[in-house]
Amino acid sequence: MNTRYVLNSLLVLCYSMLLALTSACNNELEAVKFEEQQSISTGDDMRIIQALGFDTLDIVELKSAYLIQGDMLFEKSNLSTYSQAQTRQAYHTTGLIGHPKQRSITVGIDSSIPTSGVDNWRDEIQEAINLWNPLSNLKMTYTTAANPDILIRSDASDPLPDYVIAAAAWPMNEKPGSSIRINLDYKSNRTIPRLQKIYNMVHELGHCFGLRHTNWKSEKESEANHIGGTPDSDPYSVMNGGTADYSWNGFSEGDKNAIEYLYPSTFKADFVGYPQEVKHWGVDVHRLRVNGNHPIVAYEAWGMSGGWVVRTYDDSADVVFGSPYTSSAYVQITTIYGEKYGLSRSYVEQITKLSRLN
Numbered sequence: 001m002n003t004r005y006v007l008n009s010l011l012v013l014c015y016s017m018l019l020a021l022t023s024a025c026n027n028e029l030e031a032v033k034f035e036e037q038q039s040i041s042t043g044d045d046m047r048i049i050q051a052l053g054f055d056t057l058d059i060v061e062l063k064s065a066y067l068i069q070g071d072m073l074f075e076k077s078n079l080s081t082y083s084q085a086q087t088r089q090a091y092h093t094t095g096l097i098g099h100p101k102q103r104s105i106t107v108g109i110d111s112s113i114p115t116s117g118v119d120n121w122r123d124e125i126q127e128a129i130n131l132w133n134p135l136s137n138l139k140m141t142y143t144t145a146a147n148p149d150i151l152i153r154s155d156a157s158d159p160l161p162d163y164v165i166a167a168a169a170w171p172m173n174e175k176p177g178s179s180i181r182i183n184l185d186y187k188s189n190r191t192i193p194r195l196q197k198i199y200n201m202v203h204e205l206g207h208c209f210g211l212r213h214t215n216w217k218s219e220k221e222s223e224a225n226h227i228g229g230t231p232d233s234d235p236y237s238v239m240n241g242g243t244a245d246y247s248w249n250g251f252s253e254g255d256k257n258a259i260e261y262l263y264p265s266t267f268k269a270d271f272v273g274y275p276q277e278v279k280h281w282g283v284d285v286h287r288l289r290v291n292g293n294h295p296i297v298a299y300e301a302w303g304m305s306g307g308w309v310v311r312t313y314d315d316s317a318d319v320v321f322g323s324p325y326t327s328s329a330y331v332q333i334t335t336i337y338g339e340k341y342g343l344s345r346s347y348v349e350q351i352t353k354l355s356r357l358n
Contacts, residue, residue, distance in 0.1 A: 060161060067160065071165075071168065075169055075179070078172060095170055096209075096263075097176050097210065099337075101149070102138050105149045105176055106145070107141070109122055119184045123194075124197035124198045127198050128205055131251070135251070135255075135265075136265050137263040151178065151179050152182065155184070158181075159183070165186045165200050165244040166183060168205070171209065171210045177209075178208075195248045196244075199238065199243070199246050202248065206238065206259075211239050219241045229261055234254040264293045267339065268354070269291060269292035270291060272291045273287050274288060274350075276350065278324065282321075288318075290331060290333055292335065298334040299316070303331070304321075306323040325348060330342065
């Protein structure tokens with residue numbers, strides 16, 4: 001924590017928790033001075049957030065939520081339902097969406113969003129859904145049914161600061177962030193062009209998936225770790241903070257890599273325990289498993305050529321390799337999505353072959 005915030009023990013308690021959970025989505029982001037905030041409870045809410053491992057440098061207390069880093073919401077009513085600590089990482093928190101909810105996310109639009117006029121964001125919301133869906137395992141569907149996974153509404157009942165165009169909740173208990181609030185009076189009721197609406201809806205949905213601000217370092221937000229395969233900074237990322245006045249111009253390669261890393265769309269798997277060298281052919285027993293980037297719920301049809309299966313277990317098999325020239329292992333697995341794959345690997349080639357069976 002920056003020492004300028006350590007004014008006294010009360011400031012330490014109030015400032016040590018919420019910055020990492022919520023993020024600023026305005027083009028003129030500035031630190032919210034403690035003197036300008038409403039009084040913030042130092043009770044259970046703060047202890048829960050602190051237990052999640054987040055610093056609190058900038059907090060705005062709304063009637064029903066805490067606003068952190070300008071555009072992420074920590075709903076007060078949901079604080080007690082956090083079941084486990086969520087660690088912080090660059091681009092994302094590890095409070096991520098679980099399986100199989102990833103493929104069945106429903107998005108609803110509250111009646112507080114007008115159906116016509118300049119404050120109608122409905123088409124832009126649908127476009128944002130369509131833009132995110134092809135990039136990863138996450139699949140969203142617009143619904144008019146009650147209790148959608150993500151509800152988008154205006155901030156009329158609990159206004160956001162004038163400089164915040166929208167704010168989103170983050171994933172909790174393996175579910176996406178449950179709400180996005182739109183400030184229909186942003187910057188003294190400025191008219192928001194279509195491409196700007198799309199940009200901000202794409203950004204806020206990213207927070208609902210668990211994505212942090214890409215530029216958290218330059219925005220002086222709380223410390224975070226890095227996602228492999230993404231740049232340390234990315235001026236073209238849609239997830240940069242302080243960009244609410246930007247217009248949609250596409251995802252950066254870093255954005256695409258980040259969301260695919262967190263929610264991989266293509267199933268990949270390999271054997272675990274497959275020997276690189278067999279010392280005693282026809283004698284040594286090797287236990288084989290399969291590790292995949294989607295959860296595996298069933299292992300079936302273990303088989304060996306040039307060897308034999310000694311016994312099978314729920315998630316593995318003991319096998320014997322009988323020949324260095326003909327030994328090959330095979331297994332059929334089923335993922336949590338009901339997809340069946342066959343994996344095979346020969347001792348000579350040492351290359352795993354993966355094929356979809358349904």
